[in-house]
Structures are given as C-alpha cells and as structure tokens.
Amino acid sequence: MAETIISTRELTKKYGDLKAVNGLDLNIKKGEIYGLLGPNGAGKTTTILMLLGLTEPSSGSAEIKGLNTTRDSIEVKKFTGYLPDQVGFYNDSSGKENLIYTAKLNGLDAAAAAQKAEKMIKMVGLDKVMNDKVATYSKGMRQRLGLADVLIKDPEIIILDEPTIGIDPTGINEFLDLIYRLSKENGITVLLSSHLLNQVQKICDRVGIFVKGELLAEGSIKDLAEQLLEEKEINLNVKIKDYSEQAVEKIAELDEVLEIKEQENLLDEIYQNYFKGGEVDARL
Amino acid sequence: MPGYNNSFRVMVNKEISDHVKSWKFIIIVALILLTTFASIYSILNLIKNNAGAINQGNNFLFLKLFTATTGSMPNFMTLISFLGPILGIALGFDLVNSEQNKGTISRVLAQPIPRDYFITSKFVAAISLVFLLIFSIGFLVMGAGLISIGLPPTLGEFLRIFIFLFLSGVYIAFWLNLGILFSIIFKQSATSALASLAVWLFFTVFYSMLVNITARAIAANPFALRSLTAALSRLSPNYLYNELTTILLTPSIRSLGGLSFEQLQGAIPSTLSLDQSLILVWPHFTALIAASLICFAVSYLSFMRKEVRA
Numbered sequence: 352m353a354e355t356i357i358s359t360r361e362l363t364k365k366y367g368d369l370k371a372v373n374g375l376d377l378n379i380k381k382g383e384i385y386g387l388l389g390p391n392g393a394g395k396t397t398t399i400l401m402l403l404g405l406t407e408p409s410s411g412s413a414e415i416k417g418l419n420t421t422r423d424s425i426e427v428k429k430f431t432g433y434l435p436d437q438v439g440f441y442n443d444s445s446g447k448e449n450l451i452y453t454a455k456l457n458g459l460d461a462a463a464a465a466q467k468a469e470k471m472i473k474m475v476g477l478d479k480v481m482n483d484k485v486a487t488y489s490k491g492m493r494q495r496l497g498l499a500d501v502l503i504k505d506p507e508i509i510i511l512d513e514p515t516i517g518i519d520p521t522g523i524n525e526f527l528d529l530i531y532r533l534s535k536e537n538g539i540t541v542l543l544s545s546h547l548l549n550q551v552q553k554i555c556d557r558v559g560i561f562v563k564g565e566l567l568a569e570g571s572i573k574d575l576a577e578q579l580l581e582e583k584e585i586n587l588n589v590k591i592k593d594y595s596e597q598a599v600e601k602i603a604e605l606d607e608v609l610e611i612k613e614q615e616n617l618l619d620e621i622y623q624n625y626f627k628g629g630e631v632d633a634r635l
Numbered sequence: 636m637p638g639y640n641n642s643f644r645v646m647v648n649k650e651i652s653d654h655v656k657s658w659k660f661i662i663i664v665a666l667i668l669l670t671t672f673a674s675i676y677s678i679l680n681l682i683k684n685n686a687g688a689i690n691q692g693n694n695f696l697f698l699k700l701f702t703a704t705t706g707s708m709p710n711f712m713t714l715i716s717f718l719g720p721i722l723g724i725a726l727g728f729d730l731v732n733s734e735q736n737k738g739t740i741s742r743v744l745a746q747p748i749p750r751d752y753f754i755t756s757k758f759v760a761a762i763s764l765v766f767l768l769i770f771s772i773g774f775l776v777m778g779a780g781l782i783s784i785g786l787p788p789t790l791g792e793f794l795r796i797f798i799f800l801f802l803s804g805v806y807i808a809f810w811l812n813l814g815i816l817f818s819i820i821f822k823q824s825a826t827s828a829l830a831s832l833a834v835w836l837f838f839t840v841f842y843s844m845l846v847n848i849t850a851r852a853i854a855a856n857p858f859a860l861r862s863l864t865a866a867l868s869r870l871s872p873n874y875l876y877n878e879l880t881t882i883l884l885t886p887s888i889r890s891l892g893g894l895s896f897e898q899l900q901g902a903i904p905s906t907l908s909l910d911q912s913l914i915l916v917w918p919h920f921t922a923l924i925a926a927s928l929i930c931f932a933v934s935y936l937s938f939m940r941k942e943v944r945a
Binding site: 400403405406425426428429431432433435437438439440441442443452453455456457458497500504 | 641642645646649653656734737738739740741742743744745746747748749942943
C-alpha cells in the first residue's frame with residue numbers, strides 16, 4: 352500500500368452560517384489520480400484553496416507530505432502545482448514569458464528558467480505558438496499552457512480545479528490523456544475536481560463524491576457504482592447489431608429490464624461520435 | 636531565507652517593466668514632461684528679463700525656478716501638486732483588481748512565495764518609479780536653470796529642492812496607496828479609478844469650501860476663525876503638501892499663521908534658514924508620511940485578509 356500524501360482531518364470552512372466544507376476526511380495516496388466529483392457549489396474549490404493555504408480552515412486541518420497546509424504553505428507550494436479553474440495569464444506577454452516568470456518565482460535563474468519553460472511548452476505541444484502573446488491563445492491552448500505552468504516546478508502533486516471547463520470534447524480527451532500519462536510516468540499524485548462523471552471516470556483511480564461540503568462516497572468507479580447504485584434503477588445503453596423489432600423484444604423479455612426507450616438525442620450522439628474521431632454518415 | 640529575496644526581486648522587476656511598458660504610464664509621463672518644459676521655458680524667460688526685480692535683495696533666485704509664476708503657465712511646484720496625485724492614482728488604481736480579473740493572482744499565489752510579496756512588490760515597484768521620475772525631472776529642471784541662468788545653487792538651495800522632491804514623492808505615494816487600497820476594495824478597475832479621482836477632486840475642489848462654511852458657522856471671532864480654518868484645512872493632504880512646499884521653497888515666509896504685533900516687534904525682515912524652515916513644517920512632514928503609511932497599512936491588511944479565488 353502506498354503512503355498517504357494528502358490528508359485532511361475534520362476539515363471545515365464556514366462562511367457565516369453556511370458550511371462550505373463540513374468535517375472532510377480525505378486520504379490520497381502517493382501516485383494515484385483522485386477525482387473530487389460534485390456539483391457546482393459543493394465546496395470543491397474551497398477544499399482545494401485550503402489545501403494550498405490560500406484560505407484558512409475554520410476548524411480541522413489539512414496536511415500534505417506531513418506539512419500543515421496553513422502554517423507551512425510556502426513549503427507545501429514548492430512541490431504542489433495548482434491549476435485554477437479560470438487560469439489567467441499576462442495577456443501582453445508570450446506564453447514562454449509567462450512560464451519563465453513562474454519558473455523564476457520558483458527559484459530558477461534566468462537561463463535555467465528559459466530552458467525549462469521551453470521544455471515544458473514542447474511537452475504540452477505549444478512550441479509553435481510559444482512566442483505569441485497569450486491573448487491570441489484559445490481556451491484549450493491556455494489550459495495546456497496552464498498545465499505546463501504547473502509542471503515547471505517539477506511537482507510531486509498536481510491539483511487541478513475543473514480543468515476541462517470550456518474545452519471541446521477532442522481537447523478534453525487529449526488533455527486528460529496528457530494528465531494520465533504524466534501521472535503514471537512520473538509518479539505524480541493528481542487531485543482533480545470536476546462536476547462531470549464521465550471525465551473523472553476516464554482517468555481517476557479513485558473518486559470521492561462531494562455534495563454540500565460532505566463526502567458521500569469514496570472508492571474506485573466500480574466500488575462507487577456498487578455503493579450508490581445497489582438496488583436502484585439504472586439506464587443502460589445497449590449496442591446491437593442489425594437493429595430489429597425482434598432484438599428489442601428479446602431484451603424486453605429479460606426479468607431485470609423495466610423499460611425500453613428509443614434514443615431521442617440521436618443528433619447529439621452523432622456529434623459526440625464525430626469528436627471521438629468516428630466517421631459520420633453525411634446522409635444522417 | 637535566500638530563495639525568497641530572489642523571487643521578491645523578480646516580482647519587483649516584472650512590475651516595473653509592466654508599468655514602463657503600459658500606455659497609461661507613458662501618457663502621464665509625457666504629460667508631466669511637456670508641462671514641465673513649458674513651465675520652465677516661460678519662467679526662464681521671465682527670470683532672464685527681470686532677474687533683479689524677482690530677486691529683490693535675497694539670494695534665492697534658484698528656488699524661483701520652482702516657484703515663480705508667469706501668469707500663463709503654472710510653476711513646477713503647482714504642476715506637481717496637480718499632476719502628482721494623478722500619477723499616483725494612475726499607477727495604483729488597478730494593481731490588484733486587474734490581476735484578479737485576469738485570474739493571474741491565484742496562479743502567482745500558488746507559487747512558493749509569502750503572500751505579502753504580491754502587494755509589497757507592487758508597492759515597491761510603483762514607489763521606486765515615482766521617486767525616479769520626480770528626481771529626474773527635478774534635476775532636469777535644475778540643470779536647465781544652471782545652463783540658462785549660469786548661477787549655481789547654494790548648498791541650502793540644493794537641500795531645499797532635494798527635500799522638496801523627496802516630499803513630492805511621499806505625497807504621490809499617498810495617492811498611490813489610496814489607489815492600491817481602492818484596487819483591493821473594488822472588483823472593477825473603472826470603479827476604483829473613479830473612486831480615487833473622486834477623493835482627489837473632493838480634496839482639491841470641495842474640501843476648502845466645506846472648511847470655510849464649517850469654520851464660519853462655529854468660530855466666534857476672526858482670530859478663532861483663522862486658526863480653525865487652518866486646523867481643518869490641514870486634514871487635507873493637498874493643503875498640507877501645498878503649505879509645506881511653499882514654506883520650503885520660499886524662505887521669506889516666516890510663519891504658518893498670523894503673527895501678532897508683539898511678535899513682530901523688533902523682528903528683522905530676513906529669510907529663514909533651512910533648519911528653521913524645517914522646524915516650521917516638521918508637523919506637516921510627519922503627517923504626510925503618516926497618511927501615506929496608514930493608507931498602505933490598511934491596504935496591506937485588507938489584502939492579507941482577502942480570500943483569493945480565481
């Protein structure tokens with residue numbers, strides 16, 4: 352069993368009467384990708400801010416590598432990278448200049464910073480535009496630049512807050528693949544927050560479901576399905592060869608099946624398929 | 636801790652280069668330079684033609700470079716008291732909220748630096764620019780004077796000008812800090828710019844009116860009226876600065892308020908020495924630095940307590 356690298360005990364944050372985060376106990380192991388899944392306003396961002404010492408907990412504590420995140424936040428931030436949900440860059444500078452600035456803030460001298468920045472930019476595939484001003488970048492490019500910015504300090508832990516917001520489906524897949532590869536190749540622990548299950552389940556080893564400041568369930572996607580969906584109705588997509596009435600009837604005969612519905616949003620399905628790289632029949 | 640100082644220097648460097656490259660800085664500097672040259676040109680013409688009449692027996696002709704007026708152009712002292720606050724506000728009003736709106740603040744604060752570096756580096760960068768600017772312009776004016784009049788300043792004159800320039804920097808720092816404070820309080824840069832300008836306008840235009848009305852309503856006799864007016868006026872940084880610079884650059888002014896007949900009895904109508912002038916304005920000096928520091932302390936505190944969200 353790998354050692355625990357991020358842990359919180361009874362972590363609580365109150366805004367007046369509202370408990371944004373309520374008695375959170377979180378244990379994340381070294382090298383895993385942990386998904387914090389929950390609707391907007393569940394307290395995901397607040398939790399992340401407390402993990403980085405950017406806001407103080409009302410009670411309880413959080414530790415990263417045994418360091419208290421409020422008191423030793425500077426130490427913690429030396430090996431923890433953070434990608435905010437609305438990542439911002441200095442628009443009048445180039446992507447490379449932005450990264451060099453971050454590298455310098457992490458203690459690198461000018462020459463080493465420039466070298467490192469170029470390396471990171473190549474890694475996320477922005478080398479063609481690295482001398483363009485960030486103002487000209489698309490949302491997806493900014494997000495990738497953000498990842499490079501996080502990686503420039505050679506982090507052991509990366510915290511990503513809603514990293515896929517505003518990117519198109521192809522971009523999302525590429526971005527998540529990149530995170531997955533980095534984590535597995537370099538043993539980086541990743542904490543990723545999202546409100547979209549399908550993204551989280553693609554790359555996360557474990558997932559915590561977080562609603563109204565509390566952790567409802569935790570475990571691998573498979574465990575979670577068992578924990579949450581036991582004895583409940585679920586909707587299932589079935590792929591069948593040679594669609595026919597008989598095939599549908601055969602399925603309907605099964606005892607477990609409650610209802611069969613025809614697909615309504617066919618167009619959406621095709622659109623999704625298009626982004627996955629599948630062929631789309633022009634006649635449809 | 637060695638690494639921290641380095642990152643502080645990196646941040647200050649970046650702030651300075653951002654300022655110098657920004658259009659608002661270029662425009663304000665151009666404005667200040669143009670008006671200064673116009674003013675110096677007209678004053679030099681005036682001095683050349685009527686040096687004897689202006690000098691009137693005392694030896695402070697060089698200071699007249701900063702204080703003489705020609706009627707059409709304001710002098711350097713007035714220019715700075717007018718354009719200085721605008722320079723300060725322009726440098727300060729969007730320092731924090733623009734980074735918040737761009738979302739760069741949370742990225743910077745996620746780096747291993749103490750949180751107050753963010754605000755102090757901005758302050759240090761802006762203040763060094765202000766002092767650099769004020770002293771270069773002041774020395775340029777002195778140089779222009781030297782070349783065209785050919786009369787070097789005495790040590791006393793030089794020190795007076797030096798202190799005047801330093802105080803101008805402090806005065807501008809007050810407005811800079813006010814701008815920074817508003818940039819922390821207000822989310823929109825436009826709001827904080829307008830708020831800072833509103834405060835400035837209040838003190839330049841309306842405050843003296845208010846003081847007159849209040850003093851007249853309260854004061855019982857003319858003497859009380861005068862001292863009350865002076866006391867109330869000195870709550871305004873503009874008034875403090877104007878009084879201070881006037882006394883510093885005009886050694887013939889001997890008192891801040893009125894002098895009674897007893898006091899004037901037997902007095903020799905001469906100028907004040909530098910240390911006497913300084914004693915006269917020492918309270919102003921302290922008050923101006925204090926106002927500037929309080930403004931910065933409040934912004935520092937409110938920034939440290941602010942929760943930073945992207």
